[in-house]
Amino acid sequence: MINRQILTLDEFTIQQYRKIPNATGELSSLLRDIGLAGKRINVEVNKAGLVDILGDEGTTNVQGEDVKKLDVFSNNQMVGVLQHGISCAGIGSEEMDDVVIFNDEISNDSKYVVMFDPLDGSSNIDTNASIGTIFGIYRRVTSPGQPASEADFLQAGVKQVAAGYIIYGSSTMLVYATRRGVNGFTLDPSIGEFCLSHPDIKIPDNGKIYSVNHGNFFQYEAPVKKYIDICQNKTKENGGPYTQRYIGSMVADMHRSLIKGGIFMYPGTTDKPGGKLRLMYECNPFAFIVEVAGGMASNGKQRILDIVPKKLHDRTPVFIGSTKMVEECLSYWKESQ
Numbered sequence: 001m002i003n004r005q006i007l008t009l010d011e012f013t014i015q016q017y018r019k020i021p022n023a024t025g026e027l028s029s030l031l032r033d034i035g036l037a038g039k040r041i042n043v044e045v046n047k048a049g050l051v052d053i054l055g056d057e058g059t060t061n062v063q064g065e066d067v068k069k070l071d072v073f074s075n076n077q078m079v080g081v082l083q084h085g086i087s088c089a090g091i092g093s094e095e096m097d098d099v100v101i102f103n104d105e106i107s108n109d110s111k112y113v114v115m116f117d118p119l120d121g122s123s124n125i126d127t128n129a130s131i132g133t134i135f136g137i138y139r140r141v142t143s144p145g146q147p148a149s150e151a152d153f154l155q156a157g158v159k160q161v162a163a164g165y166i167i168y169g170s171s172t173m174l175v176y177a178t179r180r181g182v183n184g185f186t187l188d189p190s191i192g193e194f195c196l197s198h199p200d201i202k203i204p205d206n207g208k209i210y211s212v213n214h215g216n217f218f219q220y221e222a223p224v225k226k227y228i229d230i231c232q233n234k235t236k237e238n239g240g241p242y243t244q245r246y247i248g249s250m251v252a253d254m255h256r257s258l259i260k261g262g263i264f265m266y267p268g269t270t271d272k273p274g275g276k277l278r279l280m281y282e283c284n285p286f287a288f289i290v291e292v293a294g295g296m297a298s299n300g301k302q303r304i305l306d307i308v309p310k311k312l313h314d315r316t317p318v319f320i321g322s323t324k325m326v327e328e329c330l331s332y333w334k335e336s337q
């Protein structure tokens, strides 16, 4: 018997586009492609601990292929599904120096380009902590019918039509946002489908968890140090006490922030004044998701989604999460100006 309470990612995205007059369903097919890459990456990520064992077996690999690192594998999966799908004119990836413009008949007719971080938090693989894939989808500024161009990729985050992430955690989830809302789907491994499990996600307005790399504390600018100091000194009387959590995998730290509320920060440091995280592949997608969910994202001085990228791999400091916490953090930036 079919359980009608279960709504798969495909069914959900089709239901969504039927509500929009003249929609072509291209976005649905794009999300299905990304979901497919996510399932394939998930299979490999799950086997990560077996690499040595499988590596031994791998000696039977007559082609003599190298065992690809997981981030390269993930990148290849993302590029592959998007290139062979029908909805994507080109991609930009954290793993690749330049954009890839697909430039074939079907791709040239597509109206979207996708920017992604194929495997975020990859340094956590060895310790079995959660990692993920992050993506942002933009409508081309050039007209379909011709190959995409650089201008299609260098757009401000506010131009995203959709953004999302897949988290390979204690369960695997795909969460994506369009302007209509943020929805989360959990992978049911028994049927290999992402099933709607977290409809209409809203980030709590306030939270008690702040997430930052304390190891860099002395390298942060004064307003950041001040805000961290405030976080450490919160009491019951003013919304505290706060807890500090930092996994070192943005997807995992942001997924928790979205569900439980909180603030995630990756500030600039004296070594890296522009911060570490990539505007196009990490900050913009999460800024879009968090804003649709009711939260905020800033670089301390400017809304993340308003930043116009100069280069594909630009980095930015980021302060993102529950509105009240981000506002409080920003108040120390304003004070310092």
Ligand code: AHG
Pocket: 094, 117, 119, 120, 121, 122, 123, 213, 248, 249, 250, 251, 276
């Ligand atoms: P990636 O694995 O794609 O290079 O990204 C890692 C990022 C991000 O996920 C995380 O928030 C941050 O690096 C952690 O950096 P630090 O170890 O410097 O705190």
Ligand code: MN
Pocket: 117, 119, 120, 121, 250, 282
């Ligand atoms: Mn990353």
Ligand code: MN
Pocket: 071, 094, 117, 118, 119, 120, 121, 122
């Ligand atoms: Mn990465």
